[in-house]
Amino acid sequence: MGHVKTAFLLSAALLVTGCATSAKGISQSAVMKSAMAEPLRQDVPPGTAMAVLRYPAHVEDDAKQAYYDAYSKRAIGGRLSKDSGDASEIQALADGMIMKSNYYALSVYKEMAAKMPEHSVLLSPHTVKLGADGKLTSVPMTQAESLPTVVTVDFSSYSFPDAKKMMGKAPLTFGDLVTPLVTVHSDHRASAPTKGLKLASAPLLPYAAGNGRRDVDTSLSALQSGTFETPSAPLDFVAFLNADSTASVASQSFGKMSANTVTSFPLEKIQLDKKDIAKLSAKDGGVTDPLKNAFSAGFANQVIGIINRTDINKATMVSRASAISQYDPSLAALTIVGSQDADYQARYRYAERLLEAEQKYLSVQSLRMFDGVHNGEIGAQTRDMLKAEYEHLEKRRELARQQNINTTMAVLGVLATGAMIANGGVGQDCSRSRTQREYYECQRRNQAANKVITDVAIAGIAYTGSKAFSLNKQSKMMGTNYMSSVAPILEQQQTVTVNLIDSNETITAIRFEDLRAKLQTLYSEKQRSLDTVATRCGYTHDGAVKSGTWLGVCENGLANGAGVGVLRNDDGSAVEYYGYAVNGQPQGAGYMITHTAAGSTALEGNFTAGRADGTMRETSAGQSARVVSYSAGAQTGRAPVGSPVATPFGNTPLSVPGAGN
């Protein structure tokens, strides 16, 4: 009976404690081991940013409950069990995620800014709030996303919403562990088949693709209503939390290089260098960036690689037109394909210089936000906290090691006791007894001694098993206690960080408004008149559908000259066209993107009466751009090698034929 109890206790200990893991991670992200760092080979016109880094910086009070609910419901890397901790613990983890995203985003910003030209990387912290439909959404806290930008990068650092699973394999950002979630988008005009999505952490990929599709939709609607301006898309992580509709895109695993395919970035739990963590709480702790050599530097190289393979003109043309339209609406649509006319060139230069002034201004704001958060008390406290978390984690790791030793000892104890019993136990050799009486006496003494030894051994095993069980409980409780005790600190940290970002934005906006008014006055005084101006009129595409909108040069109410055409068909498909038109139809060099339920494809080349006609560059999902021949809208086969492809972007400042994927 005693053996059964022992076995039961031991099994329970093993089952509950198992072989405790000690919250390990990989020492370097895959981005650090991938292809060699490549220098930035692209250039951007003045007033254009290379990258905008977006991250969740704040959750509005009204949205907090919805955020916490979504955070626990939409866990990455596992499911929450019934004993997954109380609401306050989950909230602390959710708040911690915001705080750490705020901090680690700055490491990524610093690395990207170091590898790209001055003023070309901007920070765009987002506020998570409730949308008009009651669902979570996020909006930028600064104007950084109003500038033309080659790529937008979403960054957040994730923790599984259960502190009890901290020591397991669940993704975690705590102490020396970081789990980055990233996505990289360009404008869909530069990457039509993937709707602009370039790279995404695996769990976010379908939601980022869904966000890309909604972006396309919003942009087309804006163009149809005669404006280039579109609101910034919410963060992809928020789309994930919301369980927004997803979209499927051609994807590939990280490290592969297929064209027109989204790279799926693995979910990684990265373990930072202990030496770097140890330096964090020093006075000059801000100089130490533990994420740099584990992730940020490599990720910045990835972003540069993506920019190098992006057609910058296509990626920025509409956002540039949108930014210019604030100063000069009649010029905006003309900038899409540009012009060699002296009046246009003169006027465009002015507009570009205004955007450059805006860019410098917003860049100063980003640099100061970095300075305020990273180098200020806020950053110092975050580093203190990371150090404390690391020490906390190390204690739990020690407990896990003790737990494993105790579990092992219990197992060995059971085996040893079993062997002893099987071998008849310990005691005198009764076979040497001379009389029957002596033999029975000897046997009785041995049995009594064995009972005491066995009882002690069983108690020891049970105690060791129980200790392992207890260590496990202690470790879990430590996590809970820690999260509960630091919850108010996280709250305060977030409040002060948001005050700083808000204050930076308010100061910038007030001064910026003033500056913009002066720039506007200067522009109005100095600009030359335009011989040809852009307006809004009809675009008929193939002559049959009359519901399209044209922003550009018009004549007799129809597209006639350079501009942008857009239309939606009854079947839900849509067409975007950038280039030259006559009588409302594409005619001459143009770039056309067609969106259907099956996906999006792009054609660049010559058009006649709305139809592709001649040598065209065709871009579709999962394959490199192909040069093919078209006649009256129908493909007639591959074009002869070296056939020139007409492009409408020959007059733009950065037309790179063949660039992009």
Added chain:
Amino acid sequence: MRRLPILLTGLVLFCAPVMAQTAPGPGDVAVAAPSQQYCVTVMSGFPNDDHVARYQFFRLSQEMAVGATPQFRAALAQYGDAEVNEQTPILDVIEAIANPVLRQAAPEMVIGFMEHLIDFEDRCGAFLEGQINSLKAYDGDLVWEDPLITEDALFLRQVLSESLDRAGAADNPAHAFATQDYAANLIQTRDNMEFQVFTTEIDDLEAIYMTDLDGRLARSNDLINKEMDREGLDDALTLAKDMDKSFKEQEDKRRLYTLWRILGR
């Protein structure tokens, strides 16, 4: 002692052409000697009582010849008609070009005067450059005159372009392209100059606003960072440790009780 600058000026001006000729740089082509007499004669007609005025006129002559291609000069030769020679003072030539009455009544004369100036710059470019460099070396502030000089030269070039137009050069197939090209270049130059002014004004605005912005943001950052209570974290960590300790003690007690129960069965 107070006369030293004047003497130096005189010395520099006197020596300048010589310096320009005697110190050729690597790869320089020798100055055209046959033009020397002509150049010295014309240059003696430049103002010589004030180094600023002298610089202005040298630079103006240089700027007025910009964009004068051989084809364009052929048009000037055909349509120009002015009584001007190397003895004519430069001031008279320029005043004649700028004279509105003359512009209206006798465009050929304006063309003739401009042709004279362009010809002078073409033949005496090296002398002019030498004088300009010497004057700049003497007074570094002279460069501040350049934008105004460029503006004046552009005005006079526009007068020339209009005069040619009035004289019918644009309708002459032999000269139409050169004169139209010259006129287009003038527009572009005017655009560039205006843009330069615009850029300078924006640069000034940026300098004022960005310095102001940076200062404000830095002060605001400092102020807000003071709101941060770093000691709160220590309290929170102590609380966490206390809670851990208390839990550990309870667990130890519970475990001892378990052991006691096993042994005491």
